[in-house]
Amino acid sequence: MNARTEDTSSYADAIQAPGTDESVWEQWPGWSDLREFPLPPRGRVVVVAAHPDDEVLGLGGTLARLAAAGHALTVVSVTDGEGSHPGSRVLRPHELARIRAEESRTALERLGAGDTEIVRLHVPDSGVHRHEDAVRRALVPLFWGAVMVAAPWTADVHSDHEAAGRAARAAACESDAPFVEYPVWMWHWARPGDPRVPWDRAARLTLPAEIHDRKRYAVEAFASQIRPLGPGAEDAAVLPPGELAHHLRPHEVVFL
Numbered sequence: 001m002n003a004r005t006e007d008t009s010s011y012a013d014a015i016q017a018p019g020t021d022e023s024v025w026e027q028w029p030g031w032s033d034l035r036e037f038p039l040p041p042r043g044r045v046v047v048v049a050a051h052p053d054d055e056v057l058g059l060g061g062t063l064a065r066l067a068a069a070g071h072a073l074t075v076v077s078v079t080d081g082e083g084s085h086p087g088s089r090v091l092r093p094h095e096l097a098r099i100r101a102e103e104s105r106t107a108l109e110r111l112g113a114g115d116t117e118i119v120r121l122h123v124p125d126s127g128v129h130r131h132e133d134a135v136r137r138a139l140v141p142l143f144w145g146a147v148m149v150a151a152p153w154t155a156d157v158h159s160d161h162e163a164a165g166r167a168a169r170a171a172a173c174e175s176d177a178p179f180v181e182y183p184v185w186m187w188h189w190a191r192p193g194d195p196r197v198p199w200d201r202a203a204r205l206t207l208p209a210e211i212h213d214r215k216r217y218a219v220e221a222f223a224s225q226i227r228p229l230g231p232g233a234e235d236a237a238v239l240p241p242g243e244l245a246h247h248l249r250p251h252e253v254v255f256l
């Protein structure tokens, strides 16, 4: 997910600014207007993540449902997420990369998706926009024959998410794979009914209780992101409880 900048006291962008409380989303009457997204026919599903946690925060429950239904799953992690704590006094970037890869693997196991194929593209964290065409080229062969591909929303207001989404959209077009986008940071910076959000393209995936429990357990695997690494401001949690709450609801949303 990765929100941190060097200066966490400034709210120069929508991600650094205080976000919309999950209770505001909970009370939104517009949920009932969203159609239910049906799972694709059985086959291979590819989920692209900009950082190793986006796939679980955005679509973890859907991954659990797909795994339970017997789909073959591939997760493509575009970056290793090594830039989540620049200036950390506890972990260096290469240590974060290793830990975050382990956390993602553990989370997938907790989702019942331990057989998921994981492909890492090792693009520099925070630099996906500079490697967008290389990401597209890497994704095309992975998308061939997939019954569905999903990637971060191209207007998520996070540079890596948007660039990964654009590359995936282009690759899906080339490989003729059905494509959906999933929002991650949107729940933080948008508000219910927000005109910046394409609600007419939105569909939701309801998570049965057992799947919802699995997702909550899976999200707990991202200890390096949801808990402080150390006492300093540079080691604070990237995902504070208020932000995490958006990803613990009993449904997920995609844009068609």
Ligand SMILES: [Zn+2]
Binding pocket: 001, 002, 050, 051, 054, 161, 184
């Ligand atoms: Zn991310």
